[in-house]
Amino acid sequence: MIPIRDENPTRTVxxxxxxxxxxxxxAFVWEWLLIQxxxxxxxxxxxxxxxxxxxxxxxxxAFTVLTSMFMHGGLEHLGGNLLFLYIxxxxxxxxxxxxxxxxxxxxxxxxxxxAQMLTGGLNSPIAMVGASGAISGVLGAYVVxxxxxxxxxLNTIPLLWLFWGLFFSAPAWLVIGYWFLVSNLMPAVASLGxxxxxxxxxxxxxxxxxxxxxxxRPLLKKRPQRETFEWAGWRPPPRRPGSVSRSRYENWRxxxx
Numbered sequence: 648m649i650p651i652r653d654e655n656p657t658r659t660v661x662x663x664x665x666x667x668x669x670x671x672x673x674a675f676v677w678e679w680l681l682i683q684x685x686x687x688x689x690x691x692x693x694x695x696x697x698x699x700x701x702x703x704x705x706x707x708x709a710f711t712v713l714t715s716m717f718m719h720g721g722l723e724h725l726g727g728n729l730l731f732l733y734i735x736x737x738x739x740x741x742x743x744x745x746x747x748x749x750x751x752x753x754x755x756x757x758x759x760x761x762a763q764m765l766t767g768g769l770n771s772p773i774a775m776v777g778a779s780g781a782i783s784g785v786l787g788a789y790v791v792x793x794x795x796x797x798x799x800x801l802n803t804i805p806l807l808w809l810f811w812g813l814f815f816s817a818p819a820w821l822v823i824g825y826w827f828l829v830s831n832l833m834p835a836v837a838s839l840g841x842x843x844x845x846x847x848x849x850x851x852x853x854x855x856x857x858x859x860x861x862x863x864r865p866l867l868k869k870r871p872q873r874e875t876f877e878w879a880g881w882r883p884p885p886r887r888p889g890s891v892s893r894s895r896y897e898n899w900r901x902x903x904x
Contacts, residue, residue, distance in 0.1 A: 648804075650822055651814075653734055654797040661737035663745045667752065668729050671778055674717040675725050694718055695774030698764045716756040718776040728778045734798075735789045736782070739863075742792055747866050755784020755858045762854020775848050780855035783831075786823050787859025794820040827856055 681690045696715040701708040719725040740748035759780020764771070789796075796819045802812065835849035 648822075648825075649801040650731070650734055650798050651801050652799045653738070653793075653819070654799070654816075655738050655793055657737050657741040659741055659745075661740040663749050663752075664732065664736040664740050667736070667749075667778075668732060671717050671719070671725065671729060671732075674714075675719050675722075678718055691718060691720070691776055692774045695776040696760055696764075697774050698767065698769050698771040701764070702769050712757055712760050713753070715760065715774075715776050716753070716778050716781055719778070720776060724777060728782055732778065732782050732785065736785050738793060738796075739785050739788045742870065743788075743863075743866055744870065747870075751788070751859075751862060751866055752781050752785065754862065755787075755855045756781030758858035759783060759848075759851040759855030762857075763848045763851035766850040767848070775851065777848065777851075779848065780851040783852045783855035784859030784862070786826065787856040787861075788863035790820055790823040791860060791863050794818065798822045827853075831856070 678690055682688060694711060694714040695718060696711045697708070701711065719728065736748075736752075739751070743751055756778070760775065763775055763780070767773075797816045798819050799814055799816055800822065802815060831849050831852045835853055838849065
């Protein structure tokens with residue numbers, strides 16, 4: 648199952664999110680060109696975060712905490728990360744504001760790097776690259792802010808097309824909760840005690856996600872709340888002050904488009 652969009656319009660243009668997407672693409676193109684020219688992946692080792700180097704020389708290697716967030720191990724790695732950032736990042740930026748969102752993204756990336764180092768071993772020589780940790784923080788914020796936002800999913804299991812069709816909708820809490828529990832937490836727990844030989848930095852995802860969960864509310868202080876449309880596929884959403892009905896959402900979306 649792959650998320651392809653959300654039904655959650657924004658009030659402002661998420662230009663920071665677009666800049667982050669562009670920066671990740673530019674860094675990947677630069678990385679790919681250097682590898683093609685030199686025939687070596689030394690660029691990844693040089694700008695990725697290597698725990699042993701960072702522990703040995705914190706000041707000299709601190710820049711890799713930032714550069715590693717914009718490098719990727721392949722096109723599939725890049726595409727998957729940017730898909731999630733594109734779908735979920737604009738709404739988090741809309742709620743936080745542009746400056747706070749940029750800081751939030753980078754802080755979550757740093758928390759993710761620390762979590763991976765502490766669990767993967769401070770003596771690990773493996774270079775960590777990717778925006779996954781920072782984007783995991785964005786997912787943590789999104790599920791706090793918009794747990795019932797409708798997410799359109801691509802059904803990748805042909806047998807289930809008979810029941811759900813090629814596309815179906817689910818609430819954000821279910822989509823992101825499944826991603827966190829099944830795709831990250833369970834395999835991370837299963838990997839405890841196994842020697843780290845590379846692969847997906849699961850604990851970076853977990854650390855970034857938890858960082859986003861905990862940071863989003865304090866960063867929202869004194870920020871005006873916005874209307875959202877709540878997914879109501881199983882039952883009507885609860886009526887509460889500040890909630891918006893489907894008809895009001897549709898009218899608001901029409902006015903905004």
